[in-house]
Amino acid sequence: MKSWDNITKIALSVNDGKTSALELVNESLSRIEGAKEYSAIISTTKERAIERAKLIDDGVKSGKNMGRLAGVPFIAKDNFLTFGSETTAASNILKGFNAPYQASAIVKLEAEGAICVAKANLDAFAHGASTENSDFMVTKNPHDKTRVPGGSSGGSAASVVLGLAPFSLGTDTGGSIRQPASFSGCVGLKPTYGLVSRSGVVAMASSLDCIGPMTKTVGEASLILDVMSGRDPLDSTTIEKDSLGYVSLDADLKGKKIGLVKEYFDDSLDKSIKESIDELIDKLKTAGAEIVEISLPILPSALAVYYILCPAEVSSNLSRYDGQRFGYSFDKANDLNESYSESRARGFGKEAKRRIIIGTYVLSSGYYDAYYKKAQLVRTKIVKDFEKAFKSVDFLLGPVAPTQAFKIGEKSNDPLAMYLSDVMTVAPNLAGIPSITIPIDEKNNLPVAVQLMAAQKQDRPLLGAAKKIEELSQ
Amino acid sequence: MVKISQEEILKLANLAQLKLSKEELTEFSSELSTILDYVSQLDKVDVEGLEPTYQVTGLKNVTRDDVKIDYEVDKDLLMSNLPDSQDGQIKVKRMIG
Numbered sequence: 001m002k003s004w005d006n007i008t009k010i011a012l013s014v015n016d017g018k019t020s021a022l023e024l025v026n027e028s029l030s031r032i033e034g035a036k037e038y039s040a041i042i043s044t045t046k047e048r049a050i051e052r053a054k055l056i057d058d059g060v061k062s063g064k065n066m067g068r069l070a071g072v073p074f075i076a077k078d079n080f081l082t083f084g085s086e087t088t089a090a091s092n093i094l095k096g097f098n099a100p101y102q103a104s105a106i107v108k109l110e111a112e113g114a115i116c117v118a119k120a121n122l123d124a125f126a127h128g129a130s131t132e133n134s135d136f137m138v139t140k141n142p143h144d145k146t147r148v149p150g151g152s153s154g155g156s157a158a159s160v161v162l163g164l165a166p167f168s169l170g171t172d173t174g175g176s177i178r179q180p181a182s183f184s185g186c187v188g189l190k191p192t193y194g195l196v197s198r199s200g201v202v203a204m205a206s207s208l209d210c211i212g213p214m215t216k217t218v219g220e221a222s223l224i225l226d227v228m229s230g231r232d233p234l235d236s237t238t239i240e241k242d243s244l245g246y247v248s249l250d251a252d253l254k255g256k257k258i259g260l261v262k263e264y265f266d267d268s269l270d271k272s273i274k275e276s277i278d279e280l281i282d283k284l285k286t287a288g289a290e291i292v293e294i295s296l297p298i299l300p301s302a303l304a305v306y307y308i309l310c311p312a313e314v315s316s317n318l319s320r321y322d323g324q325r326f327g328y329s330f331d332k333a334n335d336l337n338e339s340y341s342e343s344r345a346r347g348f349g350k351e352a353k354r355r356i357i358i359g360t361y362v363l364s365s366g367y368y369d370a371y372y373k374k375a376q377l378v379r380t381k382i383v384k385d386f387e388k389a390f391k392s393v394d395f396l397l398g399p400v401a402p403t404q405a406f407k408i409g410e411k412s413n414d415p416l417a418m419y420l421s422d423v424m425t426v427a428p429n430l431a432g433i434p435s436i437t438i439p440i441d442e443k444n445n446l447p448v449a450v451q452l453m454a455a456q457k458q459d460r461p462l463l464g465a466a467k468k469i470e471e472l473s474q
Numbered sequence: 475m476v477k478i479s480q481e482e483i484l485k486l487a488n489l490a491q492l493k494l495s496k497e498e499l500t501e502f503s504s505e506l507s508t509i510l511d512y513v514s515q516l517d518k519v520d521v522e523g524l525e526p527t528y529q530v531t532g533l534k535n536v537t538r539d540d541v542k543i544d545y546e547v548d549k550d551l552l553m554s555n556l557p558d559s560q561d562g563q564i565k566v567k568r569m570i571g
């Protein structure tokens with residue numbers, strides 16, 4: 001399949017009247033139609049996308065600049081509230097839900113001329129690491145249809161790799177952008193917590209949820225972040241964007257200190273991933289970076305902290321799905337309580353139920369101190385350990401996951417094994433630091449990627465360094 | 475290993491307004507035990523003198539002016555999502571027997 005031009009180039013060409021937005025939208029829609037076997041897409045926003053494309057083309061004809069993303073088609077994970085089709089979060093309980101407003105991230109992208117063409121598959125409510133937990137269908141890895149694309153943003157990752165659109169949006173609560181980017185082979189950015197508004201995105205674990213772009217290149221991820229980031233009155237946890245923005249990056253690594261996270265290079269790491277990273281390390285040294293090994297002894301505890309805090313916040317956030325105001329409702333109930341419990345029983349999949357039960361348990365009065373509060377205290381230790389590490393190094397480097405993409409069905413009957421897929425990605429969410437997945441190699445016909453992390457609000461230098469890693473890996 | 479009985483799972487499910495099948499009760503009681511066993515590794519972490527982290531932005535008391543904001547939400551679209559309604563109101567099943 002023909003790949004898309006660089007996003008900046010597409011928008012320039014649309015603004016110059018050389019390419020029409022309508023052609024681009026139709027091209028994207030036809031590629032989506034042709035890639036159905038991968039089950040990456042839940043629905044298209046065809047009518048609205050065509051309408052918006054015509055508006056943009058008309059704008060260009062009347063001499064207006066239609067924005068930095070003029071006419072660029074994109075695909076949003078289906079937990080972003082959008083007009084033009086249902087927003088389901090790949091869950092039965094939200095089937096038939098027509099969002100009454102759009103996510104702030106979508107509004108900002110549209111203001112720069114981007115056009116949402118479709119909604120991507122995910123693990124229902126973003127609960128999972130393989131996209132097998134979707135209530136609708138299992139997305140396939142673009143490199144090998146017997147393998148998972150990663151998750152929960154598996155549909156978004158597969159979309160970019162299959163070339164269905166020039167970019168997609170994902171959400172990352174414990175690795176859900178970075179891990180599928182690694183399994184499927186694209187760039188995936190989880191920015192600093194609060195940099196992109198969460199308004200209008202189906203909440204999973206609110207103190208951890210981040211929104212980010214999935215793209216072919218680091219430069220394009222930077223551009224999309226530049227458009228989406230910044231304070232939003234609709235999300236009081238948002239922060240100001242970098243005063244220099246996130247484009248025109250400094251991609252020099254000379255004199256930069258990169259720490260290799262010792263805890264991520266243990267025996268559980270696949271040999272082929274280790275080899276690829278070793279090759280990259282040599283190239284980084286040649287490029288003038290100083291490489292040191294660094295230990296964060298608290299990291300092995302991060303997953304345990306995550307699997308207390310995440311279900312706790314999930315159980316609270318999922319309480320709004322009560323079958324009364326939107327989404328699925330069991331209509332044969334005799335009274336309100338039965339309507340609640342039957343609607344939820346029939347509307348939620350197994351993983352949502354599992355997390356509601358775990359979350360309710362760790363938050364219940366007798367166990368709150370032992371689990372929830374203890375996890376919050378260890379979270380502080382994780383935050384402090386990262387702060388300390390970033391006093392001695394500029395960036396931290398490690399694998400994204402211990403393995404490459406695994407087989408469909410391999411872990412679906414063992415929740416703990418599935419949770420362990422997140423072991424290398426959850427810590428940045430707990431600390432609120434930015435982290436980016438950059439594909440560096442291919443082994444066994446599957447992509448290999450690394451994860452680069454920086455201190456909070458250092459997204460700009462992080463993207464610069466990531467750009468250099470991308471260059472070195474080509 | 476922490477043992478979680480099916481009665482306990484049932485109590486949690488009731489608190490969460492979630493009906494569970496017999497199979498789910500059995501499955502979740504053994505899974506919850508496994509997961510709690512895994513997270514019990516935190517018992518060994520020394521957290522002396524630390525404060526809990528509830529959020530990571532460092533922001534405090536983000537306020538806005540106390541004025542009405544028009545969100546321009548389409549009322550018909552909002553109402554079209556209601557499973558049941560009457561005279562422009564949400565209609566629910568009876569609450570008291």
